[in-house]
Amino acid sequence: NAGVTQTPKFRVLKTGQSMTLLCAQDMNHEYMYWYRQDPGMGLRLIHYSVGEGTTAKGEVPDGYNVSRLKKQNFLLGLESAAPSQTSVYFCASSSTGGDYYGYTFGSGTRLTVV
Amino acid sequence: AQKITQTQPGMFVQEKEAVTLDCTYDTSDQSYGLFWYKQPSSGEMIFLIYQGSYDEQNATEGRYSLNFQKARKSANLVISASQLGDSAMYFCAMREVDTGGFKTIFGAGTRLFVKA
Numbered sequence: 001n002a003g004v005t006q007t008p009k010f011r012v013l014k015t016g017q018s019m020t021l022l023c024a025q026d027m028n029h030e031y032m033y034w035y036r037q038d039p040g041m042g043l044r045l046i047h048y049s050v051g052e053g054t055t056a057k058g059e060v061p062d063g064y065n066v067s068r069l070k071k072q073n074f075l076l077g078l079e080s081a082a083p084s085q086t087s088v089y090f091c092a093s094s095s096t097g098g099d100y101y102g103y104t105f106g107s108g109t110r111l112t113v114v
Numbered sequence: 115a116q117k118i119t120q121t122q123p124g125m126f127v128q129e130k131e132a133v134t135l136d137c138t139y140d141t142s143d144q145s146y147g148l149f150w151y152k153q154p155s156s157g158e159m160i161f162l163i164y165q166g167s168y169d170e171q172n173a174t175e176g177r178y179s180l181n182f183q184k185a186r187k188s189a190n191l192v193i194s195a196s197q198l199g200d201s202a203m204y205f206c207a208m209r210e211v212d213t214g215g216f217k218t219i220f221g222a223g224t225r226l227f228v229k230a
Contacts, residue, residue, distance in 0.1 A: 035220075041222055042118075042120075042222040042223050048214065050214060050216070056215060059219065099147045099216075101161070107158055
C-alpha cells in the first residue's frame, strides 16, 4: 500500500536544464496537486488536477507545466530551470477534494537549481 | 492577499500542558473546509483534523481539537496533553472552490517546541 510516490527524491539541475517530476498514487483518487515548500512560506499550490485529462493553475504556476494523462499519475515539468525554482516539491492526492480525510502527501522531492 | 494567517512563527509548550496554535482565514465563500497538518522534522505532511464551514460542532480527533469561530474567521488548533513527539511544524489550510475545482491553500506555519 504505497499511497503517493514521488520520484526522484533529490535532484540537482543546472540553470536552463529541464526535468520532470513524477507523482503516482494507487488509491484511485480523482484529485491530485503539486505544491512547493519554501522556508517561511508554507506550501504554495503550483497546479492541480480534478481528474484524468484535466489540469488547472494554482497560486504559482509560472515556469511549470503539468500533465495528467492517466488517473494515477501527475507529472510536473520544468522546461528551463531557474535558481528561484530551488525548493521542496510535494505531490498530494485526495478523493473528495480534501474534505473529511485531508490530502495524502508524497514524501517530497528536494530540487536544487545551480 | 494572505488568505491563511498564522501569526505565531514559533511556540513553546511544556510537556503534558495544552497549547493553542492560532489560525485566521479570509474567504467570501459560504462553503469551505479548514484543515490542520503536521510536518515533523522528517518532512512528511500528516493530516490531523478537518472542519467544514457548515459544521456546528468543533471537530475533535484524539488530543487534537479545532476551535472554530466562524464570525471571527478563526480556526485554532488545540493540542491537549502535549508530548515530545508533538514537536513539529503545523500548517493551517483552507479548501476553497476555484474555477478548476477544489483547491487547498496553506498558511506559513507555526513551529511548536515541546519541552520536557
